[in-house]
Amino acid sequence: MTTKTIDARGRLSLGKSFANRLVIIKELEGGILQIIPAEAVPSSEAWLYNNAEAFLAVKQGLQEAQASQFVEPPDLDGDADWLDDEDNH
16 A cells, blocks of 8 residues: 655646556545546547447457458349349239
8 A cells, every 4th residue: 555645736646657547536435536547438439338238239249250250241143133033023
C-alpha cells in the first residue's frame, strides 16, 4: 500500500505509470475512491457498448472470423438461372 497526499488544489499524483492515461474515479461508500483505467469510445460507437445483444453478436462474429468459420457464399449463378426460368413463364 502506498500513501499519497492530495495537494491544496485537490490534485493527486499517481506516478509515471498512470501518466497521460484516462481513468474513471468512482466514489464508494465510506469515502473510498476506486480508480479504474479506461479508454475513450467515440460517441457514434457508444451504442454498441450499451447494447448487450449487439455487442455479443459482434464479439461472436469476430471470434468466428478469427477461427475461419465463414458461411458458405450464396449460389449466385443458380439464383440467376432460377430468375431466368421465372422470367420465361
